[in-house]
Amino acid sequence: MTQTKAVLLDIEGTTSSIAFVAEVLFPYAARHLASYIEAHCEEVAPILAEVPGDDKVATLLAWIAEDRKATPLKTLQGLIWAQGYADGTLQGHVYPDTPEALHRWYTAGVSIYIYSSGSIAAQKLIFGHSIAGDLTPMLSGYFDTTTGPKREAESYAKITAAMGCEAKEILFVSDMQPEVDAARAAGLGALLIDRAGGPADIHSLSEVRL
Numbered sequence: 130m131t132q133t134k135a136v137l138l139d140i141e142g143t144t145s146s147i148a149f150v151a152e153v154l155f156p157y158a159a160r161h162l163a164s165y166i167e168a169h170c171e172e173v174a175p176i177l178a179e180v181p182g183d184d185k186v187a188t189l190l191a192w193i194a195e196d197r198k199a200t201p202l203k204t205l206q207g208l209i210w211a212q213g214y215a216d217g218t219l220q221g222h223v224y225p226d227t228p229e230a231l232h233r234w235y236t237a238g239v240s241i242y243i244y245s246s247g248s249i250a251a252q253k254l255i256f257g258h259s260i261a262g263d264l265t266p267m268l269s270g271y272f273d274t275t276t277g278p279k280r281e282a283e284s285y286a287k288i289t290a291a292m293g294c295e296a297k298e299i300l301f302v303s304d305m306q307p308e309v310d311a312a313r314a315a316g317l318g319a320l321l322i323d324r325a326g327g328p329a330d331i332h333s334l335s336e337v338r339l
């Protein structure tokens with residue numbers, strides 16, 4: 130049997146609750162979007178250039194409302210959330226089994242990576258300012274949609290190459306079946322997680338057996 134050398138984790142619905150993202154993070158970004166863009170117009174100009182339409186704020190608000198996984202939106206959200214984490218308004222949600230599992234794998238010498246639609250900056254924030262403290266020292270690396278969409282096998286092939294191990298040595302965990310299917314198509318091991326207890330491979334990270 131192949132030894133798992135690395136675990137690759139989704140965030141929303143896997144390490145952290147969907148409600149935190151949908152009911153805390155997204156509304157925070159929507160509330161601060163217009164003022165952030167106004168205050169940082171030069172910095173955000175290249176990001177806004179990738180957003181279609183004349184009314185960029187309206188387009189971005191519509192994307193937030195429909196949970197569009199568009200890279201420019203995700204980049205902006207990460208910048209906006211940084212303010213909230215810095216002033217203590219935001220604290221990253223993680224399920225209790227998340228820090229436990231990270232610690233178990235980390236001490237066993239298994240590398241832990243994140244692959245989320247949230248930007249790499251946003252990933253570092255949610256784990257760096259989590260309700261369980263700073264979890265980033267246990268993380269080996271981060272991937273976001275700049276590597277590719279999470280539902281395409283090619284993205285997992287790129288991640289495998291970047292990690293420098295064989296695909297079968299990586300275990301991906303996600304709450305989205307199309308993401309699990311894409312990872313499996315690229316040769317990774319993959320588990321579907323359902324935090325609500327529905328049909329899935331596992332219901333918490335404590336159930337992962339390497």
Ligand SMILES: CSCCC(=O)C(=O)COP(=O)(O)O
Pocket residue numbers: 139140141142150154198203206244245246247248251252255279
């Ligand atoms: C990095 S925390 C914010 C998560 C986010 O914006 C998102 O879209 C979550 O997508 P995931 O791929 O982690 O399900």
Ligand SMILES: [Mg+2]
Pocket residue numbers: 139140141142143303304305
């Ligand atoms: Mg998810």
